[in-house]
Amino acid sequence: MGSRILLLSLAALVVVALCAPAEQQRVRRNMVRGRPRGGMKKMPIRDPSVQIDAAVAGTFQQKLDHFDASNIGTFDQRYWYNNQWYKDGGPAFLMLGGEGPEDPYWVSTSSLEWTTIAQQQGAWVFDIEHRFYGQTHPTRDMSTDNLKFLSSAQAIEDAADFIKAMTTKFPQLANAKWVTFGGSYSGALAAWTRVKHPELVFAAVGSSGPVQAEVDFVEYLEVVQNSITRNSSACAASVTSGFNQVAQLLQTPAGRQTLKTTFNLCQSLNINDANNIKYFWETVYSPYMEIVQYSGDSAGEFATQLTISHAICRYHLNDNSNTLQKMKQVNDYFNMASGYFGCNDIDYNGFIEFMKDTSYGDAQSDRAWVWQTCTEFGYYQSTDSTKSGPWYGGVNNLPVQYYIDECTAIYGSAYNSDSVKAAVDQTNKYYGGRDNLTTSRIVLPNGDIDPWHALGKLTSNSSDIVPVVINGTAHCADMYGTSPHDLQSLTDARKLIASTLDGWLKA
Ligand SMILES: *[C@@H]1O[C@H](CO)[C@@H](O)[C@H](O)[C@H]1NC(C)=O
């Protein structure tokens, strides 16, 4: 029966293909609040010799609501562990999942920074998936009502209960010192789990963690500008000239047609639709943001291809093309190297509809992550900076209000300027923000070309809160395995992270 249906469907497909004009595939590839399509903590380059089956997979029955004892709901939280490096009396390392699916690769790859330290320390390594991401579905769907169970505070209590349960399940770990790890949002979580549960978590390494919440994250685009300028001021001059030329072309029908061709847009630009134009600006900026955020990371294409110099300045410093051609080349190269084939979708309303899908479908991670920005963190990458806005072609191109209005459009009128501001204040109060992490034994690595480092903790007056600012590296660079391209600053940073932890564990 199956084959008959298949034949019929094939026949139908042929008919459709013959009748319909060849339509390009639409690509919605913009970063969403600093989150690329695949997640913020990039997967390391896969080493084909790595045996994923070194990881043991499990699920843990987790409480739905840690803050309401009358709620008896539970869900299955995915986790993996690997004890091949464990030595009697060794510590337990826990990688916290963030705003995307987790992967057993993290516990089974021996060349990563944290697994290298695990081998030195004889540690047992665990990785848990964050609630509402990947296959960890706490509720039937992701309706706004159900998303109320999605917060960093719940995720931290998930980690705490997980630690207690594993300590019972594996009696060898009864007295183990637990160290939390994470990168990006989960880097902040790693630090905050130590802040909230010092009795369970001995130390934390939070890579590129934005531990300060902020509604209008103007510094993000300032750092993108600075990082390109640091590599080449002539390149930066060409990039800003490009953005300003786009702003000019938007003013006329002929110019808008040129932009449609240049950026291979699926739809025409509608100058009477402010959201359509702002969404287009996101499309223009997004490759520059994502390339800078991961430039040089030993993770897939970012190691050598999608770098500031190779993917941006190689084109912008080419005297044989005009400014618009340079922008087209950056855009096309970014899409090609990232595996996006098709036209760039700039349908704002279509994006909002996509984000309103309450199933655990294609929008799952974006819907969950944007929810967390609307109800906890802000982190809105606006052009509101008077320093940088003009560099991007105008301070009004992406105002913070545009992002807040998306909270309202996606989740409802209760999510607005007032609620986002109150939520961000509450987050900084709950965790202490950058300047008030009232605990000890936290290492906080940050690369200083990464736009997110602007919300990280970069200085400390306490000898056991240790920021590690890495000159010239991008987001979470310290988490990956060593590579021949590593800067000396990165090699030194990895040594400092390992020796700091070693000092604490041996004390
Ligand atoms: C720009 O980046 C390239 C590749 O990473 C590097 O070789 C070059 O030294 C950088 N230039 C500056 C001025 O940092």
Ligand SMILES: *[C@@H]1O[C@H](CO)[C@@H](O)[C@H](O)[C@H]1NC(C)=O
């Ligand atoms: C830091 O936290 C303490 C204790 O919670 C609080 O009294 C103080 O006001 C906080 N300081 C800042 C700058 O937030």
Ligand SMILES: *[C@@H]1O[C@H](CO)[C@@H](O)[C@H](O)[C@H]1NC(C)=O
């Ligand atoms: C460190 O101490 C100085 C002087 O007391 C203070 O001004 C500064 O804010 C402190 N910095 C941090 C990151 O706590």
Ligand SMILES: *[C@@H]1O[C@H](CO)[C@@H](O)[C@H](O)[C@H]1NC(C)=O
């Ligand atoms: C970072 O590295 C660059 C190039 O190697 C150097 O010029 C600069 O002084 C360094 N910055 C710091 C803060 O060490």
